Amino acid sequence: MPNWIRACAADEIEEEDLIRFDHDGRTFAVYRSPDSEYFCTDGLCTHEQVHLEDGLVMDYVIECPKHNGQFDYRTGEALRTPVCVNLTTYPAKLENGDVLIDIGETG
Amino acid sequence: MTAPAFARDYRLTGAESGPGFAHAEWYASPVPRKRMKELMKRSDRAGLIDFGLWAGLTIAFGALLIWVWGSVWAWPVALVYGVLYASGAESRWHEYGHGTPMRTRWMNDAIYQLASFMSLKNPVLWRWSHARHHTDTVIVGRDPEIAFPRPPSLLNWALNLLHVVATGKEMWKSLRLSAGLLTADQKDFLPQSERPKAFRAARAHLGILILAGIAANLLGSWLPLVLIGGPTFYGSWLHHVMATTQHAGLAEDVPDHRLNSRTILLNPVFRFIYSNMNYHVEHHMYPMVPFYNLPALHEDIRDDCPRAYPSLLAAYREIVPAVIRQQTDFNHYVRRPLPAGAGPTPAYQRPLIAAE
Numbered sequence: 069m070p071n072w073i074r075a076c077a078a079d080e081i082e083e084e085d086l087i088r089f090d091h092d093g094r095t096f097a098v099y100r101s102p103d104s105e106y107f108c109t110d111g112l113c114t115h116e117q118v119h120l121e122d123g124l125v126m127d128y129v130i131e132c133p134k135h136n137g138q139f140d141y142r143t144g145e146a147l148r149t150p151v152c153v154n155l156t157t158y159p160a161k162l163e164n165g166d167v168l169i170d171i172g173e174t175g
Numbered sequence: 176m177t178a179p180a181f182a183r184d185y186r187l188t189g190a191e192s193g194p195g196f197a198h199a200e201w202y203a204s205p206v207p208r209k210r211m212k213e214l215m216k217r218s219d220r221a222g223l224i225d226f227g228l229w230a231g232l233t234i235a236f237g238a239l240l241i242w243v244w245g246s247v248w249a250w251p252v253a254l255v256y257g258v259l260y261a262s263g264a265e266s267r268w269h270e271y272g273h274g275t276p277m278r279t280r281w282m283n284d285a286i287y288q289l290a291s292f293m294s295l296k297n298p299v300l301w302r303w304s305h306a307r308h309h310t311d312t313v314i315v316g317r318d319p320e321i322a323f324p325r326p327p328s329l330l331n332w333a334l335n336l337l338h339v340v341a342t343g344k345e346m347w348k349s350l351r352l353s354a355g356l357l358t359a360d361q362k363d364f365l366p367q368s369e370r371p372k373a374f375r376a377a378r379a380h381l382g383i384l385i386l387a388g389i390a391a392n393l394l395g396s397w398l399p400l401v402l403i404g405g406p407t408f409y410g411s412w413l414h415h416v417m418a419t420t421q422h423a424g425l426a427e428d429v430p431d432h433r434l435n436s437r438t439i440l441l442n443p444v445f446r447f448i449y450s451n452m453n454y455h456v457e458h459h460m461y462p463m464v465p466f467y468n469l470p471a472l473h474e475d476i477r478d479d480c481p482r483a484y485p486s487l488l489a490a491y492r493e494i495v496p497a498v499i500r501q502q503t504d505f506n507h508y509v510r511r512p513l514p515a516g517a518g519p520t521p522a523y524q525r526p527l528i529a530a531e
Contacts, residue, residue, distance in 0.1 A: 085212065115306075116306075123463070124212075135306040148274070148280075149303070
């Protein structure tokens, strides 16, 4: 069942960047692509659980700030070692100037 | 002098191989996100200028070496060629392994493969080893790249001026990996899925060295081995001298790179050879910043860090007495004073597992 929640205002994220969003004990990364589409993934790298918020977004790739592990943030696909496990992604959409993410069932 | 209770166990599968600091809060000097994005920005142009200059000089001196081979001029030319080849490759292996110099990712990976061979390092094994080094920097029992375990071996350090111990180890690793064998420590940080790649890379490296050996035999000349493979022995000394300053004699088990790493100031020639790794505190604190932006990062956070050493000599004035004292006093280390107003070291205690 969809569970849409507001993550941030759309203009809080610069193009080709991300922000951290914490909710109900979970942590997410919300991205704005170079063409101003919005995406959402789990916030922690699947390699060493480092938060991606300080990472580098280039095109459609997020690079972990610690070890340069890379993911396609649109699909969560792990692209470069040392990451081997894909990131979980969540649907994201724009509504009235806000970025909403669907974090699915809670609890 | 405090008598040590025990020598520590640096093995990754030994008595102290407990949880690392992966989930610990490591100190990072504050840098606004906007500024950090500027510093992390990559440039193919900057990367290609550096790589082009390095590769061009190495090839030029290699060609000159072929030309003067057999004359007395071969010695000084080989000295320069060897340093460019091996010391230059050591630092570029590191930089391109981080994947930060070039915006175009395949170029980072291609240069990483080349530099890995030139420094006789297995590209797969070392990528994973180095990732652990950044996760658990100088954490005993976790960091596979602690170059100066206490007591430090001064004999090994001296032998490594000719890369004897280091390359001996690497060649032994390559032989074992070629046969599909891993040590317990290697199994600790190299995932199963990566192991076949490490085996293939080891076989490729050995194959190239064997070809160079065959060429030397057929030509009846050492020249092929002086050009390929050999420089790792006779040309790594400058990198070794500079890289010694990175962590030697400093604190272990502290989640603050200001206390376990050194930043030293070097002349432009050494910085070119060393790819600015003299800014080592900055590199560890923000490993995504490409080497050509480290001087700017240094300026941004210098007031939050211990004073940079003004020269290589100044660093060695501290390191030499420290490592000599550590021969008998395993608890001794250099304490780096933080400047007034600097951010505090996180009060994090590693869940220690006492060694026997």
